[in-house]
Amino acid sequence: MFELMDEWGPEKVVTVNHQRSGMQGVLVIDNTARGPGKGGTRMRADLTVQEVARLARVMTWKWAAVDLYQGGAKAGIRFDPASPRKEEALRAFARMLRNEVPSEYVFGLDMGLAEQDAAILCDELGDRGAATGTPAALGGVAYDALGVTGHGVAEAVDAATTHCELDDRRVVIQGFGAVGHATARRLDELGYRVVAVSTAAGAVHAPDGLDVAELLALREEHGDALVDHASGTRLEAGQELMLETGVLVPAAQQGVLHAGNADDVRARLVVEGANLPTDEAARQQLAARGVTVVPDFIANAGGIIAAAFGMRDRYSPFGVEVEQIIPTVTERMRANTRTVLETAERSDTLPHAAAGALARERVREAMRLRGQLPPT
């Protein structure tokens, strides 16, 4: 486990082994220089300590990049989330981490965990603030239903088009799930023309603009098959990435833009709604052709801004103050997008590198002020 450690963290790794249920788990507290550790809790049968450590580090950079005062952490439970003994595993995990939770880490939702699991974790520790992501009936917030991440992606699009002085308000969105549909909804409100959307079932294209209200209603009714019912030209999934447009928002899967297809992208601006939709080679090729890419951990940070409200209000008798979330996401996403694009221009680097450097600088400064850096 020592090979996971470097100059940034992790500060603490706790592993637990519950023989009765076969549950094994790990908590990785990566770096708390800017605030207490916060990041989701995942459950997967093949979970590894390395995976949790990597995700905890990602959280360190994400919190710092959006300039919120939380540290990076993540917890993982090696157990089948479909098992009828899930609750037993969750309760054992919570009990075995009672020294760390909630003083050093607060549970949250990630792969394999749902709102009710967050409620179980709180119940086991007898502490309402032991987890965020609890059901609305317990004072929590349904982030996906609110569409905060997609709302934030749309605000990032708008801030970036302003920064790049891009007049072309056509947008193509890959993926019409939790992120994609909320991005479309907000961009429509902001006066953009959504010319194509896709799901795993295929894509639909209308150069003069799709009817977003119709798409949202069709999603409710048909899910991914909405593309078979929407008015517009039907395309194969993937073709939408190469359409003529001002803005492209990949909001489905990772690795969709790579060395092999980046030169065929006709958008002027790519805003990453999904995690890791471009690789380094694609970003270099796009930059060489003057295409700006807004990094995922800036553009899709709406959810973590909302999670910060969950953290702040988790003991509040008023519940999470939902009405503050959307205006804050709007304001933060615009400011962060501007800051990163301006920093990238000033330092003549790509936005991904500029955002990473900014996050590292903030964490290092916090470590310096706390006297955590080694003597020079």
Ligand SMILES: NC(=O)c1ccc[n+]([C@@H]2O[C@H](COP(=O)([O-])OP(=O)(O)OC[C@H]3O[C@@H](n4cnc5c(N)ncnc54)[C@H](O)[C@@H]3O)[C@@H](O)[C@H]2O)c1
């Ligand atoms: N939900 C969030 O709050 C959140 C926050 C940050 C990042 N993300 C990232 O955003 C991405 C999407 O997440 P989501 O929550 O919207 O997922 P989701 O499962 O709700 O939706 C995924 C959408 O992508 C579509 N899709 C899958 N494969 C496709 C393909 N090959 N071509 C076109 N469309 C395809 C699906 O049909 C679906 O419409 C993921 O990378 C996720 O990690 C999500």
